[in-house]
Amino acid sequence: MEEIRVPIRSDADTVVARQKGRAAAVAIGLSRTDATFVATAISEIARNITSHAGSGEIVIRRVTQGGHDGLVVVAHDEGPGIPDVAAVLRHEYASDAGLGIGLWGAQRLMDAVEVLSEPGRGTTVTMTKWCRFDDVGTLLGQRGA
Amino acid sequence: MQKVAVAQDPLAASTDVDPALLRELVAHLRQDRTPLREEWTRRITDERLLSVMTPEEIFSEVTAVYDNYVDALETGSIEALERYARNLSERIIPRGVETHEVLGVVLLLRDVLARSLFQKYQDDRVLMNQVLDAYEPAANRIAVTVGVSFVQERERVIRQQQLAIRELSTPVLKVRDQLLILPIIGALDASRARQLTEQLLNGIRENRAKVVVIDITGVPGIDVDVANHLVQAVRASGLMGARVIITGLSADIAQTLVNLRVDLTMMQSVGDLQGGIEEAERQLSYAVTRSGATSPDSRA
Amino acid sequence: MGVSILKQRDYLIASIQSALTDTEVVQLRDALVAEVARHRSRGVIVDVAALDVIDSFVSRSLSTVAQTNRLRGAKTVVVGIQPDVAVAMSQFGLGLADVHTALDLEAGLELLDG
Incomplete structure (x- = not known):
């Protein structure tokens, strides 16, 4: 799978990003449910970009680690940044516009979420979803490969 | 020679052999196709491998694997053999054929062919060594391909059965x-x-x-x-x-x-x-x- | 916008036809509240079968529609949530306040008639 880059400038780009994320998830063998998890998480972090930073980019690519396939989604912006990442991840201040709830939801939907933020410099969110060994989709994916 | 297909294999480096020797080898295996197939089948039956299959079935599978094997030697591309090995595994796994049987069968073919090369070239030790140098890495690679295809197919079947059992255990x-x-x-x-x-x-x-x-x-x-x-x-x-x-x-x-x-x-x-x-x-x-x-x- | 809103008896039926942007979700939310008031509808059905993602923004918007309509005496029924979407919503922890749910349009109408 080729790396997919989606510039995020408006809420229409968010729709594009989550559709591409879903397609990529299915392509590497994630189950339909997991692909929906990925699409939902992308929707949330893309909204964080448009509503807090104005614009940014989402990069979607396949990773392989120890024979396991996974999907990595990186969302990057050069916006104001998050003053207290840990508090946001604990869902302590869920701003109504969704910064808190979005990252919190992404954490619940993905296998790993890492947030790097520097006030005034921007934010990078890296999320990973691994293919499960016991999924039919994964089995069929391996078969076809 | 299709170098492209070979390039991804870890054993590929050692398959860099004289094409003329390989041609000679392939010609020999084609020429002696009938006796070599029969010898292979006999050894399989003697060692009681593939006991769940009839002699006719064994001979027909042996023929197909033999031809795919020689093709793989000739072209350096194991894809067709790999496909056949998967397909064969899919058919024989439900009948209870075990991994050791498949490995045994493949190693037997390697022995049978090596012996026939010994016989053919016994008067020219230099040429024999060259032919064996060309044969061995390719034969090993083919044996590994068939063995791995079987094991992968078996693992896939086991996982699928696990899923099926789970599904059965939760009726709606x-x-x-x-x-x-x-x-x-x-x-x-x-x-x-x-x-x-x-x-x-x-x-x-x-x-x-x-x-x-x-x-x-x-x-x-x-x-x-x-x-x-x-x-x-x-x-x-x-x-x-x-x-x-x-x-x-x-x-x-x-x-x-x-x-x-x-x-x-x-x-x-x-x-x-x-x-x-x-x-x-x-x-x-x-x-x-x-x-x-x-x-x-x-x-x- | 990929949504059609139809009036049937004293109900409104909104069918979403394709994925929606946040802007379109806001338009739909405002339109539903306005139309319920205009037609004095007793119930609203929102068919979301075409949505392959229901995230926090869509959930909140649907809840807002339901809460607003409830104050005006109208019920809101969301129908057609896909199984994968339902699992994602519950894994996320997204709820729908004051929203009734039904399998599809037919079940939604049954629920409103009841």
């Missing part, structure tokens, strides 16, 4: 219109719980169910992961317009759930399956005067 039963029962038997782990959720939701959609009774009398214990999966399944059912009633919650499990602080506000629990079905019937007969599952004030 339609009691009557709009009412489903899921009797869960055996230990639940996160992966089975995930699958159960999927079956539950598909069952709701296919049967247009409004109430589902999940009976966990047959579940020995529950950990926090599984408990959260159950809660999630109940929530998701509610979003699709179906209520869930849990029955058969043992005192142990009930206590575990409370201790784990699993959010149980979404769960309606009734002592046993019979009581659960009665409650479900009651809800269905009132369903016309009652509204959806997600609103706290819907019982008006």
Whole structure:
């Protein structure tokens, strides 16, 4: 799978990003449910970009680690940044516009979420979803490969 | 020579051999096709390999593998052989052919062919060494290909059977219109719980169910992961317009759930399956005067 | 916008035809509240079968529609949530306040008639 880059400038780009994320998830063998998890998480972090930073980019690519396939989604912006990442991840201040709830939801939907933020410099969110060994989709994916 | 296909293989480096020698080798194997096949088949039968297959079946498979084998030697491309090996594995695994038999059969072919090369070139030691140098790495590579194809296919079948067994162990039963029962038997782990959720939701959609009774009398214990999966399944059912009633919650499990602080506000629990079905019937007969599952004030 | 809103008896039926942007979700939310008031509808059905994602923003918007309509005496029923979407919503922890749910349009109408 080729790396997919989606510039995020408006809420229409968010729709594009989550559709591409879903397609990529299915392509590497994630189950339909997991692909929906990925699409939902992308929707949330893309909204964080448009509503807090104005614009940014989402990069979607396949990773392989120890024979396991996974999907990595990186969302990057050069916006104001998050003053207290840990508090946001604990869902302590869920701003109504969704910064808190979005990252919190992404954490619940993905296998790993890492947030790097520097006030005034921007934010990078890296999320990973691994293919499960016991999924039919994964089995069929391996078969076809 | 198709170098492209060889390039990805770890053994590929050693297959860089004189094409003329390889041609000579392939010509010999083609010329002696009939006696070599027969010898191979005889050795297979002698060693009681592939005992579940008839001699005719063995000979026909042997022929196909032999030809694919020689083709692979000639072209350096193992793809066709790999495909055939997978296909063969798919056919013989259900009949109980074991991994050691397949490896034995492949190694026998390697021996049979090596012996015939010895015989043919015994008067010219230099040429024999050169031919064997060309033959060995290619033969090893082919043996590995067939063996690995078989093992991969076997693993795939085993995983698929595991899935099938799980599916069988969680039937979705339609009691009557709009009412489903899921009797869960055996230990639940996160992966089975995930699958159960999927079956539950598909069952709701296919049967247009409004109430589902999940009976966990047959579940020995529950950990926090599984408990959260159950809660999630109940929530998701509610979003699709179906209520869930849990029955058969043992005192142990009930206590575990409370201790784990699993959010149980979404769960309606009734002592046993019979009581659960009665409650479900009651809800269905009132369903016309009652509204959806997600609103706290819907019982008006 | 990929949504059609039809009036049937004293109900409104909104069918979403394709994925929606946040802007379109806001338009739909405002239109539903306005139309319920204009037609004095007793119930609203929102068919979301075409949505392959229901995230926090869509959930909150649907809840807002339901809460607003409830104050005006109208019920809101969301129908057609897909199984994968339902699992994602519950894993996320998204709820729908004051929203009734049903499998599809037919079940939704049944619920409103009840």
